[in-house]
Amino acid sequence: MALQESGEMYLETIYVLSKTHTNVRSVDIGEELGYSRPSVSRAMHLLKDEGLVKIDEYGFVKLTEAGTILAKRIYERHTVLTKLFVDLGVDEKIATEDACRIEHYISDESFEAIKIHMAKHCDTN
Incomplete structure (x- = not known):
């Protein structure tokens, strides 16, 4: 849906x-x-x-x-994307705003690739 x-x-x-x-x-x-x-x-x-x-x-x-x-899926996208942007050096407020916009449009394939990349290369704290 x-x-x-x-x-x-x-x-x-x-x-x-x-x-x-x-x-x-x-x-x-x-x-x-x-x-x-x-x-x-x-x-x-x-x-x-x-x-x-x-x-x-x-x-x-x-x-x-x-x-x-659905809500958990959307929330996961929001939190993962926010963390990615913050880890890249983006201000937390801007990272949150950008994640909020992107979370609704990113494909499942791209999002899964981001999660895999973060699991391999980013601090999980």
């Missing part, structure tokens, strides 16, 4: 927030991304229709199994 960049950003944000919040609400997602309530509400319904999130009777948003798989 091919999501647009914004859908991937929502999934990644829900995943990251769920690591520190017992319950994730749409308002938390909107605050994190800087999006309006109507935008977040529409996105949550689209992601729900795609079977990537569940919204309970209290309005708490949870990733489904499929949503979790």
Whole structure:
């Protein structure tokens, strides 16, 4: 399933927030991304229709199994690319911003090659 960049950003944000919040609400997602309530509400319904999130009777948003798989994939890309750029000497803020843009467009083949290269040549700390 091919999501647009914004859908991937929502999934990644829900995943990251769920690591520190017992319950994730749409308002938390909107605050994190800087999006309006109507935008977040529409996105949550689209992601729900795609079977990537569940919204309970209290309005708490949870990733489904499929949503979790995609979110972890996106988050891994973000963290690996950020580390690569920082290791190359890029300022951390810029590295994070660039990784955030690239993570949505890099091919699986290129990303796997980067991970293999980093495992062989980069400090894993």
